[in-house]
Amino acid sequence: xxxxxxxxPNRDVIVGIDLGTTNSLVAIADERGPRVxxxxxxxxxxxxxxxxxxxxxxxxxxxxxxxKERAVEFPLTTITSVKRLMGxxxxxxxxxxxxxxYTVVEGEHATARxxxxxxxxxxxxxxxxxxxxxxxxxxxxxxxxxxHAVSRAVVTVPAYFDDAQRQATRDAGRLAGLEVxxxxxxxxxxxxxxxxxxxxxxxxxxxxxxxxxxxxLGGGTFDVSILRLTPAQVEGETSFFxxxxxxxxxxxxxxxxxxxxxxxxxxxxxxRGWLDRGADPSPQVRRALKQFAExxxxxxxxxxxxxxxxxxxxxxxxxxxxxxxxxxxxxxxSAELIGRAMRACETALRDASRELGARTQEDARRMIDxxxxxxxxxxxxxxxxxxxxxxxxxxxxxxxxxQVVALGAAVQGSLLSGGSRGSLLLDVVPxxxxxxxxxxxxxxxxxxxxxxxxxxxxxxxxxxDGQTSIKLAVYQxxxxxxxxxxxxxxxxxxxxxxMPAGIPQVEVEFLVDANGVLRVxxxxxxxxxxxxxxxxxxxxxxxxxxxxxxxxxxAHAREDMTRHRVTDLIVNARLDIRWIEDRLTRxxxxxEPAYRDELRGHVSRLRDLVDRAASDWQSVxxxxxxxxxxxxxxxxxxxxxxxxxxxxxxxxx
Ligand code: AMP
Numbered sequence: 236x237x238x239x240x241x242x243x244p245n246r247d248v249i250v251g252i253d254l255g256t257t258n259s260l261v262a263i264a265d266e267r268g269p270r271v272x273x274x275x276x277x278x279x280x281x282x283x284x285x286x287x288x289x290x291x292x293x294x295x296x297x298x299x300x301x302x303k304e305r306a307v308e309f310p311l312t313t314i315t316s317v318k319r320l321m322g323x324x325x326x327x328x329x330x331x332x333x334x335x336x337y338t339v340v341e342g343e344h345a346t347a348r349x350x351x352x353x354x355x356x357x358x359x360x361x362x363x364x365x366x367x368x369x370x371x372x373x374x375x376x377x378x379x380x381x382x383h384a385v386s387r388a389v390v391t392v393p394a395y396f397d398d399a400q401r402q403a404t405r406d407a408g409r410l411a412g413l414e415v416x417x418x419x420x421x422x423x424x425x426x427x428x429x430x431x432x433x434x435x436x437x438x439x440x441x442x443x444x445x446x447x448x449x450x451x452l453g454g455g456t457f458d459v460s461i462l463r464l465t466p467a468q469v470e471g472e473t474s475f476f477x478x479x480x481x482x483x484x485x486x487x488x489x490x491x492x493x494x495x496x497x498x499x500x501x502x503x504x505x506x507r508g509w510l511d512r513g514a515d516p517s518p519q520v521r522r523a524l525k526q527f528a529e530x531x532x533x534x535x536x537x538x539x540x541x542x543x544x545x546x547x548x549x550x551x552x553x554x555x556x557x558x559x560x561x562x563x564x565x566x567x568x569s570a571e572l573i574g575r576a577m578r579a580c581e582t583a584l585r586d587a588s589r590e591l592g593a594r595t596q597e598d599a600r601r602m603i604d605x606x607x608x609x610x611x612x613x614x615x616x617x618x619x620x621x622x623x624x625x626x627x628x629x630x631x632x633x634x635x636x637x638q639v640v641a642l643g644a645a646v647q648g649s650l651l652s653g654g655s656r657g658s659l660l661l662d663v664v665p666x667x668x669x670x671x672x673x674x675x676x677x678x679x680x681x682x683x684x685x686x687x688x689x690x691x692x693x694x695x696x697x698x699x700d701g702q703t704s705i706k707l708a709v710y711q712x713x714x715x716x717x718x719x720x721x722x723x724x725x726x727x728x729x730x731x732x733x734m735p736a737g738i739p740q741v742e743v744e745f746l747v748d749a750n751g752v753l754r755v756x757x758x759x760x761x762x763x764x765x766x767x768x769x770x771x772x773x774x775x776x777x778x779x780x781x782x783x784x785x786x787x788x789x790a791h792a793r794e795d796m797t798r799h800r801v802t803d804l805i806v807n808a809r810l811d812i813r814w815i816e817d818r819l820t821r822x823x824x825x826x827e828p829a830y831r832d833e834l835r836g837h838v839s840r841l842r843d844l845v846d847r848a849a850s851d852w853q854s855v856x857x858x859x860x861x862x863x864x865x866x867x868x869x870x871x872x873x874x875x876x877x878x879x880x881x882x883x884x885x886x887x888x
Pocket of ligand 1: 636
């Protein structure tokens, strides 16, 4: 995009940037809603890693994936985790130095600087310059995607950053050619991304304060913040967020879990005699094991067990380390680390109690209205469970925990540039919400224009015998068939006891809360198995789309209704046919031949209609199917009686 550089900066656009310790992102909130800016073929996350190359007087830089991947090769010239040095004195940074592979030296006013050994000598750069390089890469990425220059940004920082650290972040922006129009606390941004604190309706503004907990567990750092939100009194304004307590550990995160796994692998490899006892594995082996560990950990967030296989020999297959790791095992290994995070939550809650006017910690806990999850490690089911238990609330997970801070920064940017929140903020559900049923129709649970908060519950069952897992697909839209609606998300309810079709009772609940977050949960009554999903139906939905979907639903109303009816008739008729055939076989000789023939005749006529309808729904009149089904139903009354008698007899026998 060579024209980009010359393009006039669009002063209206303010991007949101999450400048992270390990990864950074840039996002925007426009009429399509908040979204991360990413060029095709790129990953949304830009590793906050910068490699310096070339000569000391004119170095060049490589930013992102390449720098991160080759960090081991260039330990002294690849700068990672520079956020830990931002705005800090050499004394402040001392505890971190042991973990940084590059050289940190003292600069002016006792500040921490990085010393780079380059061709022709060494060069000293400030953490601001390094961060500025990362910000510059994000700026270019945003410009490439948007097609115009970008000059203003909202940048987030941890709640505990002091003035010097915040100022350093602004300076980094300036070095990248970005005016940092506001520095926002990361937990505040996360809350904004969920629409918390964005008022929709002035009449509802005079609400009480609310309290939000933000739990942020990333790769290497953990913090938890308790925010108080004082609602805005004027429509369109943001509420006032105040961080009333924060606690955490700057050396706690997913990396620790990876290390625990690596320690396990190493121990077992030693036991087999495939790794020297005592000696540390080589950096290459360690890196491979760490990568493996991380991959396994990710898989175990979605599945109950994962299998690993590493050829640690010469590739001939003589030394293949194979093992299955279960989620339970991983959770046992992680329990202590997560326990530390939970203790920090207690500290944060205790510190917040006074400010909240709560007499006990328990009172303070009850005052929390929402819990937001941030950071990749919050994808771990164990973390979600422990957080939910601790706060007594199901945390918000609808937004990707890696993106939530950047998206919130973009929302703030959009508000500052005079835009709206950038997506539909309504007091009502703009389009109906439902789930796909057998045959591809949508059963709507929450109807269009229902006021939020909204709740609906409906019972569903299975359509196939012995089903042990049910897929639930959540749709939005006014049309009758799923293929004409917008898919919001899918999840599986597994672990069901095999039962005949129609017997399991699955209770599906839809809950749209005041912030517009939809939680869909499914529970099978007999096994008590549960599964759920969270989505924000309005994200990515524009006013035009809502209008279009509404228009289409009117245009297709009659046709859609017929199709939905045909679909339901097909499903029900097939269940009837199956039941009757099953009874005919079971009762065998006990049914008089004439009656058997009569039933077979009805079944065959109905089956014929249903098969035709299934291949082309328009080829059959639904009334005709309905009539054929009724005939069969009426004539099968006697079969039901026979069947009851038979089952009583076999019970007595
Ligand atoms: P962040 O610093 O927020 O980018 O978080 C990165 C951390 O999240 C790393 O330790 C990742 O291994 C971890 N992570 C990312 N995805 C998952 C997942 N699906 N399950 C468990 N941990 C994850």
